[in-house]
Structures are given as C-alpha cells and as structure tokens.
Amino acid sequence: MTAPVQPGLSASSGGPVPSSRRGPSRRPLSPHQLDALRLASLGKTHTEIGRQLLIEPTSVGKLFTEVFRKLGAVNMPNAVLLAARAGLLDGKPQRHGDHAGFAAHRYRKEEPCDACWEGERAYRADRRAVRKAARQHAA
Numbered sequence: 001m002t003a004p005v006q007p008g009l010s011a012s013s014g015g016p017v018p019s020s021r022r023g024p025s026r027r028p029l030s031p032h033q034l035d036a037l038r039l040a041s042l043g044k045t046h047t048e049i050g051r052q053l054l055i056e057p058t059s060v061g062k063l064f065t066e067v068f069r070k071l072g073a074v075n076m077p078n079a080v081l082l083a084a085r086a087g088l089l090d091g092k093p094q095r096h097g098d099h100a101g102f103a104a105h106r107y108r109k110e111e112p113c114d115a116c117w118e119g120e121r122a123y124r125a126d127r128r129a130v131r132k133a134a135r136q137h138a139a
C-alpha cells in the first residue's frame with residue numbers, strides 16, 4: 001500500500017495548480033460576511049450595514065477586512081466584483097438578530113450566527129413567560 005496522504009501535500013494528479021499564498025483562502029464566507037457584502041454591493045454604508053446586521057460600524061470594518069482576505073480582494077469594488085463572479089451575491093441580504101433570522105438560518109441549513117442565537121434565546125424566554133402568565137391567569 002502507499003503511504004498515507006500528508007495534509008498540505010496534494011497528489012500530483014494533474015488537478016488545478018494550488019493557489020498562491022496571496023490568493024483567496026478556501027474558507028467560505030460566513031452568513032454574516034455574505035450579507036454584509038450583499039448590502040455593500042447595494043451601496044449601503046458601514047453604518048447602515050451595521051444597523052441591519054445588528055453590529056457596531058467598527059465591527060463592520062473588521063468584518064470586511066476578513067471578507068477581503070478570504071476573497072483575495074484588495075478593496076470593496078474588487079471584493080464585490082469577485083463575489084459577483086463567484087455567484088455569491090445572488091441571495092437577498094437577511095435580517096439578523098431575532099427569531100425570524102434564526103429560522104432563516106435553519107431553513108438555509110446554516111449554523112445560526114451569534115446575533116440570531118441571542119435573538120432566538122430571548123424569543124424562547126419571552127414565549128415561556130407568556131405561557132406562564134397565561135397559566136397563572138387561568139388558575
């Protein structure tokens with residue numbers, strides 16, 4: 001038998017040439033990163049994007065730094081172009097941070113983002129409180 005394949009070394013089977021060190025990373029964009037980029041492609045400012053995704057405008061900047069790194073982009077127009085070519089901008093931006101956002105993640109078979117988990121927990125606590133109050137009222 002042959003030696004086990006070592007991680008990081010690709011078998012020379014005539015496949016695509018590995019991307020350069022400065023090329024795009026293979027890690028996919030997170031749901032939040034995709035949504036931020038979709039909003040940016042619609043001309044939204046960092047403030048508007050932060051408001052929609054329920055994160056601070058300063059966090060939006062950090063989020064885009066990570067997006068550029070993953071895409072191998074040098075700036076926003078470049079990132080939007082690369083993402084559009086890859087078909088990443090087709091979906092509609094989602095609203096995050098509440099039960100609907102949580103349900104939408106689940107529907108898309110994604111792990112819900114932190115903001116949506118937080119919103120979902122608040123939603124469940126709310127429902128429990130409502131049920132409890134209803135029981136007490138009926139008693």
Ligand SMILES: [Zn+2]
Binds near residue numbers: 095105112
């Ligand atoms: Zn979310």
